[in-house]
Amino acid sequence: xxxxxxxxxxxxxEVKKVVVEVNISLRGLPSFDIVGLGGRSVEESRHRIKAxxxxxGLNFPDKKIxxxxxxxxxxxxxxxxxxxxxxxxLSAAFKFTIPESSLFFGELSLDGQVRYTRGVFPLTIxxxxxxxxxxxxxxxxxxxxxxxxxxxxxxxxxxxxxxxFRHLSHTKKxxxxxxxxxxxxxxxxxxxxxxxxxDSIVGQExxxxxxxxxxxxxxxxxxTGPPGSGKSMAAKALSELLPxxxxxxxxEVTKIYSLIGRIPxxxxxxxxxxxxxxxxxxxxxGIIGGGNSPKPGxxxxxxxxxxxxxxxxxxxxxxxxxxxxxxxxxYVSLSRxxxxxxxxxxxILVAASNPCPCGFLGDLYHECRCPVGKIEQYRRKLSGPxxxxxxxxxxxxxVEKEKLGAVFNKAFDKTRVNLGNSNLFRGQIVKARxxxxxxxxxxxxxxxxxxxxxxxxxxxxMSPTAVSLLNTAMQRMNFSARAYFKIVKIARTISDLEEKxxxxxxxxxxxxxxxxxx
Amino acid sequence: xxxxxxxxxxxYPSFLKLIPDPPKELFWKGCLDGGLFENCxxxxxxxxxxxxxxxxxxxFFSELSPKITIVSGFMYGxxxxxxxxxxxxxxxxxxVLPCGLDFVYPREHVSLYRSIExxxxxxxxxxxxxxxxxxxxxxxRNRIVAGLSKALLVIEASEKSGSLNTAELASLYNxxxxxxxxxIFSEVSKGxxxxxxxGAKSMTCGFEINEIMGLTSIGLFSDKACSETExxxxxxxxxxxxxxxxxxxxxxxxxxxPIPILSSKITQLCLDGLxxxxxxxxxxx
Numbered sequence: 111x112x113x114x115x116x117x118x119x120x121x122x123x124e125v126k127k128v129v130v131e132v133n134i135s136l137r138g139l140p141s142f143d144i145v146g147l148g149g150r151s152v153e154e155s156r157h158r159i160k161a162x163x164x165x166x167g168l169n170f171p172d173k174k175i176x177x178x179x180x181x182x183x184x185x186x187x188x189x190x191x192x193x194x195x196x197x198x199x200l201s202a203a204f205k206f207t208i209p210e211s212s213l214f215f216g217e218l219s220l221d222g223q224v225r226y227t228r229g230v231f232p233l234t235i236x237x238x239x240x241x242x243x244x245x246x247x248x249x250x251x252x253x254x255x256x257x258x259x260x261x262x263x264x265x266x267x268x269x270x271x272x273x274x275f276r277h278l279s280h281t282k283k284x285x286x287x288x289x290x291x292x293x294x295x296x297x298x299x300x301x302x303x304x305x306x307x308x309d310s311i312v313g314q315e316x317x318x319x320x321x322x323x324x325x326x327x328x329x330x331x332x333x334t335g336p337p338g339s340g341k342s343m344a345a346k347a348l349s350e351l352l353p354x355x356x357x358x359x360x361x362e363v364t365k366i367y368s369l370i371g372r373i374p375x376x377x378x379x380x381x382x383x384x385x386x387x388x389x390x391x392x393x394x395x396g397i398i399g400g401g402n403s404p405k406p407g408x409x410x411x412x413x414x415x416x417x418x419x420x421x422x423x424x425x426x427x428x429x430x431x432x433x434x435x436x437x438x439x440x441y442v443s444l445s446r447x448x449x450x451x452x453x454x455x456x457x458i459l460v461a462a463s464n465p466c467p468c469g470f471l472g473d474l475y476h477e478c479r480c481p482v483g484k485i486e487q488y489r490r491k492l493s494g495p496x497x498x499x500x501x502x503x504x505x506x507x508x509v510e511k512e513k514l515g516a517v518f519n520k521a522f523d524k525t526r527v528n529l530g531n532s533n534l535f536r537g538q539i540v541k542a543r544x545x546x547x548x549x550x551x552x553x554x555x556x557x558x559x560x561x562x563x564x565x566x567x568x569x570x571x572m573s574p575t576a577v578s579l580l581n582t583a584m585q586r587m588n589f590s591a592r593a594y595f596k597i598v599k600i601a602r603t604i605s606d607l608e609e610k611x612x613x614x615x616x617x618x619x620x621x622x623x624x625x626x627x628x
Numbered sequence: 629x630x631x632x633x634x635x636x637x638x639x640y641p642s643f644l645k646l647i648p649d650p651p652k653e654l655f656w657k658g659c660l661d662g663g664l665f666e667n668c669x670x671x672x673x674x675x676x677x678x679x680x681x682x683x684x685x686x687x688f689f690s691e692l693s694p695k696i697t698i699v700s701g702f703m704y705g706x707x708x709x710x711x712x713x714x715x716x717x718x719x720x721x722x723x724v725l726p727c728g729l730d731f732v733y734p735r736e737h738v739s740l741y742r743s744i745e746x747x748x749x750x751x752x753x754x755x756x757x758x759x760x761x762x763x764x765x766x767x768x769r770n771r772i773v774a775g776l777s778k779a780l781l782v783i784e785a786s787e788k789s790g791s792l793n794t795a796e797l798a799s800l801y802n803x804x805x806x807x808x809x810x811x812i813f814s815e816v817s818k819g820x821x822x823x824x825x826x827g828a829k830s831m832t833c834g835f836e837i838n839e840i841m842g843l844t845s846i847g848l849f850s851d852k853a854c855s856e857t858e859x860x861x862x863x864x865x866x867x868x869x870x871x872x873x874x875x876x877x878x879x880x881x882x883x884x885x886p887i888p889i890l891s892s893k894i895t896q897l898c899l900d901g902l903x904x905x906x907x908x909x910x911x912x913x
Contacts, residue, residue: 623898
């Protein structure tokens with residue numbers, strides 16, 4: 111008796127079809143074998159399936175059972191083959207038919223319960239895009255399917271093997287998952303409450319301005335300054351300034367987080383931009399992604415959000431160098447002998463660095479005791495190519511203690527009034543992002559920082575004075591060609607913040623300030 | 629060209645003969661011309677030079693007599709700036725190395741090394757070959773820098789620095805000690821101020837140095853006084869920064885200009901060369 115049913119295999123975020131074939135042979139000694147390049151977790155699934163069937167009050171067939179996962183030349187990892195294999199075995203033994211156009215997915219527990227399984231969200235999208243009519247998924251993961259707009263697909267939350275067996279053998283129908291007709295709007299499109307970090311930065315108006323530009327255009331940022339100058343706080347403040355994810359972006363991020371099993375229970379779409387802060391001792395694989403069957407690293411988890419690297423100089427040299435390609439392209443390709451996996455990695459890099467090994471170079475209250483040669487060496491660790499790829503460079507100084515006094519606070523308030531308060535910033539950022547979204551409709555990008563050179567040529571209008579200023583700067587400050595394009599993109603964002611069509615002299619001049627002179 | 633100067637040679641620098649322990653041999657590279665050792669001015673100072681120091685070097689050197697030879701130690705900061713500025717202004721320059729003559733240290737200075745060698749300057753050292761520098765060779769080198777020179781100018785120096793050691797040696801050899809007064813709060817001005825308190829002559833322009841070295845030409849001195857002549861532009865930002873260097877934040881508060889507008893103004897001033905940035909602070913030039 112041969113039974114075929116559909117499941118999937120994940121390769122990065124890509125989902126491919128896998129056919130699970132179960133054959134029960136009437137001849138031969140009782141055995142249970144799984145072939146088709148199953149990994150460790152697939153090998154072990156035999157034991158879970160056998161126990162789950164027995165503990166569900168059913169008889170495990172004492173026959174020669176062969177399971178094939180086709181295509182047989184792709185390595186399959188994951189515990190979610192438990193459910194399709196189990197149903198295949200039951201179907202072959204008890205002779206019930208599998209409904210057409212169904213997908214099965216889920217890990218079994220020994221008592222027959224179906225457990226939480228990673229990857230339901232990308233699976234559901236795959237099912238909907240490929241015309242499947244019904245999917246059988248773990249009951250615990252049902253929230254993850256609610257982000258799918260396709261209402262025609264039937265979603266069966268499976269709690270245990272026995273219930274599914276009854277459903278398929280038409281003894282007792284299972285309840286179809288009832289999804290809300292529309293999303294509760296509150297979850298999409300709202301800012302986080304309160305701007306605590308941003309508001310508590312005293313002074314540092316230049317840094318705040320850089321944060322606003324960074325949030326508006328999705329530009330990378332490096333802050334250099336002595337300890338205690340508020341670099342980490344600024345990074346957190348940035349994540350508060352960032353507008354919520356657009357629907358398309360939200361789907362991308364949710365796919366990643368579903369695949370690693372990190373969707374909070376009860377939620378269906380991730381709407382908040384991720385903020386990742388890996389420690390500088392993190393391994394190469396941990397940050398870039400890796401392993402035998404490559405897992406996503408921090409740069410992928412920070413997709414559409416912020417990757418904050420504190421103490422940038424302390425990171426492993428090869429980790430920093432490996433950041434170059436994703437910074438440029440927005441994705442990372444990890445090649446193994448078994449094939450290439452591509453993960454999205456479109457993050458905003460926010461880095462903080464000390465000016466010298468002791469950290470006090472340029473500090474007012476502490477003397478720097480580093481030899482000049484050491485300082486040079488320290489700076490050289492951040493190679494030109496990496497620094498060149500960071501758009502905004504800001505020097506941060508600790509707030510002078512005397513300035514925390516009342517008089518100065520008044521003065522600070524004055525400038526803040528000139529600039530507008532934090533809500534105004536958010537308003538500006540949202541507007542600037544909206545301008546960008548409309549501009550790049552159909553281009554497949556969302557922000558100015560993602561523009562390629564062709565798009566820059568297409569969308570950038572600069573006043574003649576701005577062009578001549580940029581040319582002067584190129585000559586005087588010996589900028590690279592990449593720096594040229596970075597400056598232009600920042601200038602575009604600055605003019606978007608002012609809702610201007612054209613990049614003017616002032617926008618260009620401000621943009622140039624954020625490049626380090628060479 | 630290269631060669632060795634022996635203590636008995638006729639072209640061995642006469643000032644150097646006067647110190648208690650003159651080097652027996654001097655290895656040299658570059659252009660050994662007759663008048664090179666006659667009017668030597670040692671220019672020394674901190675490796676961590678501030679933009680103020682840079683400005684001083686540029687300003688002083690623009691007024692120095694072309695007869696003067698600039699002697700320095702080929703280190704980071706003031707030394708390198710002095711060599712470069714001398715080459716730029718067409719002054720003769722001598723770099724005294726703390727290591728073997730063929731050893732380029734610091735490595736970043738390869739191009740400076742070449743340009744001194746190729747454009748009429750001179751590189752000298754007590755040591756030949758490719759011996760690396762040691763802690764003690766710096767101190768030995770300082771005695772040659774001081775010994776070669778009629779006068780020694782300290783641009784910027786912190787307390788307990790090598791520059792002060794050179795100054796001490798120079799005063800031991802009865803040479804003129806000149807120091808540039810600086811901001812009393814600046815780490816790299818403390819050494820200079822200390823020297824001035826002890827009796828060093830404080831210098832405020834290049835002509836004063838010419839005079840001390842006996843090279844004054846009256847005509848030059850009369851119309852170009854030691855005051856701020858260059859850049860009399862009435863830009864209020866430049867005027868403020870000339871009074872005290874500030875960060876962009878402080879400048880914004882001080883002048884009540886919002887950051888976006890100020891950022892744009894300051895970039896234009898930087899590009900015009902009126903303002904320079906150093907680690908977040910802006911300085912008027």
